[in-house]
Amino acid sequence: MDDLRYEDAAEAEYKLLEKVRSESFRELFDAKIKILFDLRKKSSGGKIVLAKIYKTNELIRHLTLENLDHLTMGTDLIIFIDKLFWSLVEEIDKIRVLRHELRHVDYCPEKKFSYQLIGHDVEDFESEIRLNQDDIGWRKRVAELTLLAYQQREEQEKEEKKNAKKVAKESMKKDESNLHEVFEQKK
Numbered sequence: 684m685d686d687l688r689y690e691d692a693a694e695a696e697y698k699l700l701e702k703v704r705s706e707s708f709r710e711l712f713d714a715k716i717k718i719l720f721d722l723r724k725k726s727s728g729g730k731i732v733l734a735k736i737y738k739t740n741e742l743i744r745h746l747t748l749e750n751l752d753h754l755t756m757g758t759d760l761i762i763f764i765d766k767l768f769w770s771l772v773e774e775i776d777k778i779r780v781l782r783h784e785l786r787h788v789d790y791c792p793e794k795k796f797s798y799q800l801i802g803h804d805v806e807d808f809e810s811e812i813r814l815n816q817d818d819i820g821w822r823k824r825v826a827e828l829t830l831l832a833y834q835q836r837e838e839q840e841k842e843e844k845k846n847a848k849k850v851a852k853e854s855m856k857k858d859e860s861n862l863h864e865v866f867e868q869k870k
């Protein structure tokens with residue numbers, strides 16, 4: 684069986700999300716947001732993707748209903764976060780990422796689905812660039828950190844595979860020598 688790709692975030696992530704939401708995104712107070720860790724490395728345009736926000740559809744909203752009475756709504760938005768990245772950085776960078784993702788949400792109460800997604804011209808939103816002025820290179824810094832950790836992990840996995848092969852080979856040799864012994868005893 685394939686390994687599972689996603690993992691549910693824990694209370695700590697939701698707490699941080701609530702902090703960010705109450706400080707900077709009051710208009711999204713009613714949005715049902717789920718956070719999922721993505722365990723797989725992803726790239727887009729040659730760059731590592733650290734997080735992504737996704738607008739759900741009717742099917743996912745139905746499948747994520749908490750009560751089947753349809754009085755409560757299902758998940759409106761899902762924030763995907765690279766788990767390795769998340770394990771490496773300080774809270775301030777986590778906040779930056781959550782803020783960036785929520786910045787993609789446009790609240791449109793007049794529409795059938797009140798949460799639409801918007802893009803940004805450059806790599807970030809102007810408002811975010813202003814807020815992160817104390818550390819303008821933060822994204823590059825955390826991306827490099829994450830890439831390095833992935834590299835280390837890949838090397839470690841290669842090494843483990845190599846060792847496993849070696850162990851298998853040795854145990855095969857052992858089997859062969861046992862075989863010799865058996866033959867010798869028979870003689």
Ligand SMILES: [Zn+2]
Nearest residue numbers: 783787803806
């Ligand atoms: Zn973005």
